[in-house]
Amino acid sequence: MGIALNSKSLLDQALILKKLNLDDRQKVADLGSGKFGYFIFPLAKIVGKNGLVYAVDILKANLDEISQRARLENLSQIKTIWSNLEIFKATQIESSSLDVALLVNTLNQSNKRAEIIREAVRMLKRNGKLMIVEWKNADLPFGPIEEHRVKIEAIKNNANNLGLQLVDEFDAGQYHYGLLLKKL
Numbered sequence: 001m002g003i004a005l006n007s008k009s010l011l012d013q014a015l016i017l018k019k020l021n022l023d024d025r026q027k028v029a030d031l032g033s034g035k036f037g038y039f040i041f042p043l044a045k046i047v048g049k050n051g052l053v054y055a056v057d058i059l060k061a062n063l064d065e066i067s068q069r070a071r072l073e074n075l076s077q078i079k080t081i082w083s084n085l086e087i088f089k090a091t092q093i094e095s096s097s098l099d100v101a102l103l104v105n106t107l108n109q110s111n112k113r114a115e116i117i118r119e120a121v122r123m124l125k126r127n128g129k130l131m132i133v134e135w136k137n138a139d140l141p142f143g144p145i146e147e148h149r150v151k152i153e154a155i156k157n158n159a160n161n162l163g164l165q166l167v168d169e170f171d172a173g174q175y176h177y178g179l180l181l182k183k184l
Contacts, residue, residue, distance in 0.1 A: 012176075015170070017046065027100075028047060029053070029054035029102070030055055032057060032103060033056060035066075036065070037065075037066040038104075039104060040053055041075070054098075057082065057083075066080055085116045086115045087119070096124065101131070103120060103131070103133070104133040108150050128182070130164060133177070133178045134149065160184075163183055165184055
């Protein structure tokens with residue numbers, strides 16, 4: 001018998017959202033939002049109609065899915081943005097405009113991790129929060145191959161060089177770690 005896997009069993013969404021300590025009217029971006037907008041729709045409900053949630057992805061089909069669902073659910077605070085996060089200033093979000101940015105299972109998909117984090121930091125306001133969630137560096141029955149996993153120590157050791165300060169480190173589910181960082 002196989003293991004039934006879905007994103008809900010892999011990540012503790014409620015814990016991650018709680019750690020963000022969001023208010024209504026805030027501007028948030030899920031960088032690498034994916035096809036289903038796992039964080040986009042709960043974020044939209046938290047920030048409300050006066051807030052703004054950006055779904056950013058490199059795959060236009062993913063953004064089309066999110067746009068369609070946002071229209072059906074009358075969530076006008078959701079905006080989709082196509083971007084290559086590996087390119088500095090490529091994302092059409094104003095510098096120093098975001099209260100919060102999320103990178104959830106995004107960094108393991110690239111060899112240009114520092115560039116992606118640098119782009120996220122560019123968009124954050126001073127004291128803005130960056131949530132990074134990645135696969136644990138353990139022998140797991142699934143997930144990216146070990147060479148693609150992002151070592152938690154690598155992010156923590158480079159945080160200051162990227163203009164970030166570590167605020168919190170936690171288990172974001174059985175298979176993931178979470179880091180909450182603040183822009184200096």
